[in-house]
Amino acid sequence: MTAERVPTVFLVDDHALIRAGLRAELSGHVSVIGEADEVAAAIEIILERSPDVVLLDVHMPDGGGLAVLRAVNKEQPGVKFLALSVSDAAEDVIAVVRAGARGYVTKNIEGPELVEAIVRTAAGDAVFSRRLAGFVLDAFTNRSLDGLSAPSLDPELDQLTPREIEVLRLIARGYSYRDIAEQLSIAIKTVESHVSAVLRKLQLSNRYQLTNWATERHLL
Numbered sequence: 345m346t347a348e349r350v351p352t353v354f355l356v357d358d359h360a361l362i363r364a365g366l367r368a369e370l371s372g373h374v375s376v377i378g379e380a381d382e383v384a385a386a387i388e389i390i391l392e393r394s395p396d397v398v399l400l401d402v403h404m405p406d407g408g409g410l411a412v413l414r415a416v417n418k419e420q421p422g423v424k425f426l427a428l429s430v431s432d433a434a435e436d437v438i439a440v441v442r443a444g445a446r447g448y449v450t451k452n453i454e455g456p457e458l459v460e461a462i463v464r465t466a467a468g469d470a471v472f473s474r475r476l477a478g479f480v481l482d483a484f485t486n487r488s489l490d491g492l493s494a495p496s497l498d499p500e501l502d503q504l505t506p507r508e509i510e511v512l513r514l515i516a517r518g519y520s521y522r523d524i525a526e527q528l529s530i531a532i533k534t535v536e537s538h539v540s541a542v543l544r545k546l547q548l549s550n551r552y553q554l555t556n557w558a559t560e561r562h563l564l
């Protein structure tokens with residue numbers, strides 16, 4: 345994305361007043377190219393217009409934001425999603441991130457901060473409200489959430505250590521063992537050990553299956 349080009353944004357929220365408020369806040373900063381108030385319409389129009397960023401309400405009828413995210417990612421994985429919700433529940437944050445969203449912010453965010461979050465999301469950054477970022481970190485390091493166990497939204501993924509997830513992502517992106525070793529500053533034999541552990545835990549046989557597994561979970 346060039347410096348001169350502003351991100352194109354699509355709004356998904358089932359409340360007309362919220363969409364109107366978002367348009368007013370974002371006017372002059374990003375290009376809002378459409379909006380939808382229900383899941384089916386959102387999927388259809390997003391696929392048609394291919395925005396840079398979808399600003400997505402999490403809780404909606406007919407499957408909510410997760411249904412939109414999964415359907416669009418299947419057809420156009422290049423579209424980036426930023427969840428915007430009244431909910432700051434750890435379960436909501438983690439579910440949306442695991443489905444492929446690049447970030448999650450709450451609806452009490454200030455206008456300038458929201459614009460910045462959209463621009464950063466369009467550029468490929470992961471963007472979270474400060475409190476919510478901790479939930480994501482805890483989920484992927486198997487730590488507790490406010491004294492409770494992290495929700496097992498994907499039991500297979502929860503078996504893997506943070507380092508194994510890093511190696512898995514790089515393998516799925518086509519990196520060689522040598523390249524992974526250099527990027528993570530570890531020995532090639534250590535990379536081989538991590539890959540073997542991932543294959544064993546996920547009950548997979550080869551690199552091709554690993555790549556498909558990671559792609560299905562939007563871990564790339």
